Amino acid sequence: MHFAYPPRKSSNPPPFRPRTSALPTIRGKRLKTIVLIGLAFLTLLWLFQRGGRSRHAPPAYHKPSGNPPVVIVTVFNEGKYGKGYLDMVKENRLKYAEKHGYGTFFVKSSDYDLRGAPVSWATLPAVRHAMTEFPDASYIWYLDQNAFIMNPQLKIEEHVMKPSRLEELMIKDHPVVPPDSIIKTFSHLKGHDVDFVLTQDKDGLSSSSFVVKNGEWAKFFLETWFDPIYRTYNFQKAEQHALEHIVQWHPTILAKLALVPQRILNSYSKEKGGQEYKEGDLAVRLYACGEAGEDTCETESQRFAQWKAAYQDS
Amino acid sequence: MSLSRSPSPVPGGGWASPGLTNNLSPSGRSSPTKAYAGSNGTPVMWERQKNMGGAAYQSFSTQNQGFFSRHMRRISSSLPRFKADNTHGAEREKIGQGRWNMPRLGRIRGITGRMSRRTKMLLAFALLFLLGYIIFYSTPLVYYYRRTSWLGGGQKFVIILAANVGGGVMEWKGAREWAIERDSIRNKKKYVAKWGYDLEIVDMSTKKRYAHEWRESWEKVDFIRSTLRKYPKAEWVWWLDLNTFIMEPSKSLQDHIFDHIEDVTYRDINEYNPLNISHPPADPYLDELSKSPIGDGNPNSIHLMLSQDCSGFNLGSFFMRRGTWTDHLLDVWWDPVAYEQKHMEWEHKEQDALEQLYTAQPWIRKSTAFLPQRMINSFPTGACSEKGTDPRIHYDQKDRDFLVNMAGCEWGRDCWGEMYNFRELSYHLNRSLWERFKEDLLCWIWFKLTGKKVKF
Numbered sequence: 001m002h003f004a005y006p007p008r009k010s011s012n013p014p015p016f017r018p019r020t021s022a023l024p025t026i027r028g029k030r031l032k033t034i035v036l037i038g039l040a041f042l043t044l045l046w047l048f049q050r051g052g053r054s055r056h057a058p059p060a061y062h063k064p065s066g067n068p069p070v071v072i073v074t075v076f077n078e079g080k081y082g083k084g085y086l087d088m089v090k091e092n093r094l095k096y097a098e099k100h101g102y103g104t105f106f107v108k109s110s111d112y113d114l115r116g117a118p119v120s121w122a123t124l125p126a127v128r129h130a131m132t133e134f135p136d137a138s139y140i141w142y143l144d145q146n147a148f149i150m151n152p153q154l155k156i157e158e159h160v161m162k163p164s165r166l167e168e169l170m171i172k173d174h175p176v177v178p179p180d181s182i183i184k185t186f187s188h189l190k191g192h193d194v195d196f197v198l199t200q201d202k203d204g205l206s207s208s209s210f211v212v213k214n215g216e217w218a219k220f221f222l223e224t225w226f227d228p229i230y231r232t233y234n235f236q237k238a239e240q241h242a243l244e245h246i247v248q249w250h251p252t253i254l255a256k257l258a259l260v261p262q263r264i265l266n267s268y269s270k271e272k273g274g275q276e277y278k279e280g281d282l283a284v285r286l287y288a289c290g291e292a293g294e295d296t297c298e299t300e301s302q303r304f305a306q307w308k309a310a311y312q313d314s
Numbered sequence: 315m316s317l318s319r320s321p322s323p324v325p326g327g328g329w330a331s332p333g334l335t336n337n338l339s340p341s342g343r344s345s346p347t348k349a350y351a352g353s354n355g356t357p358v359m360w361e362r363q364k365n366m367g368g369a370a371y372q373s374f375s376t377q378n379q380g381f382f383s384r385h386m387r388r389i390s391s392s393l394p395r396f397k398a399d400n401t402h403g404a405e406r407e408k409i410g411q412g413r414w415n416m417p418r419l420g421r422i423r424g425i426t427g428r429m430s431r432r433t434k435m436l437l438a439f440a441l442l443f444l445l446g447y448i449i450f451y452s453t454p455l456v457y458y459y460r461r462t463s464w465l466g467g468g469q470k471f472v473i474i475l476a477a478n479v480g481g482g483v484m485e486w487k488g489a490r491e492w493a494i495e496r497d498s499i500r501n502k503k504k505y506v507a508k509w510g511y512d513l514e515i516v517d518m519s520t521k522k523r524y525a526h527e528w529r530e531s532w533e534k535v536d537f538i539r540s541t542l543r544k545y546p547k548a549e550w551v552w553w554l555d556l557n558t559f560i561m562e563p564s565k566s567l568q569d570h571i572f573d574h575i576e577d578v579t580y581r582d583i584n585e586y587n588p589l590n591i592s593h594p595p596a597d598p599y600l601d602e603l604s605k606s607p608i609g610d611g612n613p614n615s616i617h618l619m620l621s622q623d624c625s626g627f628n629l630g631s632f633f634m635r636r637g638t639w640t641d642h643l644l645d646v647w648w649d650p651v652a653y654e655q656k657h658m659e660w661e662h663k664e665q666d667a668l669e670q671l672y673t674a675q676p677w678i679r680k681s682t683a684f685l686p687q688r689m690i691n692s693f694p695t696g697a698c699s700e701k702g703t704d705p706r707i708h709y710d711q712k713d714r715d716f717l718v719n720m721a722g723c724e725w726g727r728d729c730w731g732e733m734y735n736f737r738e739l740s741y742h743l744n745r746s747l748w749e750r751f752k753e754d755l756l757c758w759i760w761f762k763l764t765g766k767k768v769k770f
Contacts, residue, residue: 048465058637059615059681062603112599129599216677219604220642223675229652245651252645 064136064214070156071103071137072096073130074145075122078108081145085298089145095311096149102156103137105130117231118238124226127212128219137214144208146297147266147285150307154282160211160264163191170194171259176247177204183248185259195256196221199266201274205247207240208285209266217256224253269300277304460566461510463547468510470549471567474541475502476534477556479518490730497733498556501740505563512548514541532648534629534664539644542636555630557720557729561692561709561740570716571619571633571689579619579683581608586684586706589626589669595676604676617681618643621691623707623721624698627672629665630719631691639681646671688715694732697721709736714743 072093076086090106097104107129109122123142130140141156143149158165173187178200195217198210212218225239225246235241247254262268266285267277273287284304289297426434449455460466477495478487487495499515506513516537534553541551552567571578580586583593584607594607609615617639620632634640647667653660660666672678687693692709697720709715718736723729745753753769760768 045465048459057614059610059612059639061610061615125597125599132599132601135601216638217642220639220675220677223677224646227652227671227674229649229655229670229674233651233655246646246649249649250645252642 061216062135064138066138067136068101068103068134069137070097070100070139070141071105071130071134073105073107073127073140073142075107075109075126076145077119078110082298085301086145088301089148092148092307093143096152099152099311100155103134105133115228115231120238120240121226121231123207123239124222128222128226131214131218131222135214140212140214140218142207142210142212143283144285146289146301147209147283148301148304148307149283150267150277150304150310151280151282152307152310156211159282160197160260161194161213163194166191166194166197166258166260169258169260169264171200171261174259176254176259177244178202181248183254185257186255189255189258193256194258196253197258197260197265199262199264199274200259201262201266201268203237203273205240205244206262206266206274207243209283211265221253221256224250269303457507457510459510460508466510467568468566469512469545469547471509471511471552472541472545472548472550473502473506473511473513473552473554474537475499475513475515475554475556476518476537477515479556494730494733495556497737498558501560501563501737502554505560508563509566511567512545514544516541532664535644535647538634542640548636550633550635552633553629553631554717555719555721557723557733558631559718559720559733559736559740560716561718561736562714562716562744563740564744565716571685575613575616575619575683578689579613579616579685581611581616581683583622583679583684586622586686588622588624591669591673593679595679597676600676604680609680613683615681616683619683619685619690621685621687621689623687623691623693624701624704627665627669628687628691628719628721629662629668630721631717633690639677643671643678688713690717691719692717694718694720694723694736696723696727696732711739711743 074089074093076089078086093104093106096102105126107122107126109119112122112125114121127140127142131137134140139156139161160166160169167190170189170191171185172189173184175181176183176185195213195215196210197212199206212221225243230239230242230245233242235245247257262275263278263281265282266274267281267283268274268285268287269277269289270287277284286297286300286304289300429437461468463469475498477499502513505511514537516533518533538551538553542548550567550572583591587593594605596605603610617635617637618632619634621628634643647664649667652667652670656666656670657663672682685691687707688709692715693707695703695708698704698707709718720727720729720732720736723732757768760766
């Protein structure tokens with residue numbers, strides 16, 4: 001019997017093979033269980049966590065869709081002026097609104113209970129009312145009764161309210177109440193942060209023509225402005241001085257306000273009060289006209305009758 | 315792998331590991347090595363001889379000497395191994411003794427494999443218990459869990475505690491005032507530490523900034539604002555006056571209120587209306603939402619939660635939520651024109667101002683909600699007591715009210731006495747099981763037996 005010798009073992013031990021992975025025992029099935037356990041753990045975490053995002057979401061208020069884009073608000077003080085004059089004022093706004101698809105909102109100052117405050121306070125509930133009636137309007141433009149829209153080509157949302165346009169127009173770092181209020185308009189305001197646009201005349205802020213962006217801030221602002229405590233305070237110029245007051249004392253209001261050059265929104269008929277109207281301006285306000293005497297508003301308005309021609313041209 | 319795949323020791327049999335038996339070797343092994351020593355290895359013999367002095371050669375015949383020597387192998391091989399034997403002749407020298415050279419998992423498997431099922435279960439339970447203990451008692455893990463905004467959500471709440479009211483220039487604090495302050499602060503600190511909230515103690519002492527007639531008592535507004543700035547993750551701030559005591563610290567704010575705001579609050583003030591504020595606002599120019607008695611009815615719109623006592627709003631304990639609405643309110647809350655006209659009537663300053671704002675401005679109502687007073691602001695019987703005790707207002711220990719506000723105790727009542735009583739009552743109501751066992755049972759038995767009252 002002859003058996004071959006088994007092959008000699010090499011005297012060099014076989015080299016160590018490197019590990020196939022860092023954790024050699026984790027593979028295949030084991031990996032699956034580990035993944036499952038991990039998933040179970042995550043599920044537990046998810047179950048035990050409190051206060052999901054939905055619970056503490058910011059409140060969802062109605063966002064205006066922009067239909068109509070602008071509503072023009074005017075408060076009529078009917079006892080004081082002749083009907084013909086007021087009809088002309090209405091017609092002026094209606095034609096402009098019709099041209100651009102805007103809404104109009106005309107009310108009488110006697111519609112609102114002001115609890116003994118001066119009639120001019122009716123501006124504020126009127127604007128607030130317009131926001132109620134036109135919840136989808138983007139902007140509310142309040143225009144004084146003794147003012148006329150002179151240039152129907154200009155659209156509010158482009159001429160004034162477009163953020164890029166606003167950034168050009170805004171008067172920054174300027175005393176809110178001229179000449180020497182220490183409260184100045186913000187110098188780093190962005191166009192899309194502006195919710196309230198108005199102008200200054202020689203006396204201070206002018207509330208005869210202003211634009212408000214419809215929304216929660218506007219409601220807060222108008223209701224604050226209309227607070228009975230300001231109405232009973234006997235501000236010399238009623239709501240106008242109340243506005244100067246809240247703008248200077250409450251930064252959340254100042255932070256949304258932009259001052260624009262007067263002739264953008266609110267040219268005056270006389271140089272005495274502020275910047276005088278020039279051809280091509282959007283609107284003119286008959287400054288300090290009275291119901292009787294030499295320059296009644298009706299006679300004054302004759303000077304600006306050319307607005308009718310502007311509609312005929314276009 | 316191949317390195318560590320050394321032959322495992324077989325229980326009861328096996329092989330000696332030569333050269334391992336040096337007593338001085340730093341193997342870290344605590345089992346006796348005598349048996350090995352006897353079985354082989356001259357160096358050990360040599361050591362032993364040295365140690366034992368004269369009785370040298372006897373050791374050769376000591377294989378069966380004593381119980382341990384005889385059963386050494388059996389015993390030691392059944393013990394869990396912390397160190398595998400170096401049996402590879404070639405590797406023994408170069409790899410230091412006392413190193414792990416089996417894979418950890420394999421070793422554990424080896425150990426568990428040798429255990430019985432029962433032992434395994436026992437061990438698992440013990441481990442679980444230990445883990446539970448570590449997690450719940452000796453690490454701040456629970457704290458961090460409760461604090462994390464996406465788990466427990468404790469970071470979203472900050473308690474502002476008004477300390478040192480009227481202190482500073484106007485009056486010195488006496489021993490009682492210090493004691494009240496200490497107890498009140500400790501109470502809130504404990505609560506905050508338990509649930510992972512933040513505590514901001516603000517100093518309400520009279521300062522020059524606020525000493526001006528017009529600005530007095532409006533620190534509250536400034537402090538809320540600065541607290542929101544200081545804790546950017548905070549969503550709700552909870553204002554607490556100093557004379558308050560959290561009676562049920564085991565209740566978290568989330569459990570108590572915030573997980574079900576819509577159920578515990580009421581938006582329509584007509585439910586309890588001591589001031590007779592006409593609600594909802596009826597002005598014709600307002601929109602439907604502003605005229606709605608409950609706002610939009612969605613708890614997301616709530617930004618201010620307060621309670622009413624017998625005479626109207628009470629700002630001893632209230633919540634405000636970060637948001638635009640809150641910014642607006644904090645901004646208009648104080649107004650010089652309002653103050654100039656009203657400061658003679660407004661006894662409670664910012665409280666009256668808020669009532670005025672709530673009455674006059676519809677936007678305030680849209681985000682204000684009320685909590686039943688006893689949820690966050692129970693009064694002791696001394697406050698609001700003109701009409702006797704009112705179940706809507708006064709603390710009732712049977713219902714375990716959450717917080718007591720000793721409102722107005724500085725006007726002729728004993729603040730410290732009330733604080734002390736409520737503190738003791740809170741401890742009493744929140745005793746642990748063991749304390750209850752001791753006090754209710756053991757002391758009672760002792761009292762029955764001996765007629766003496768004792769405390770363990």
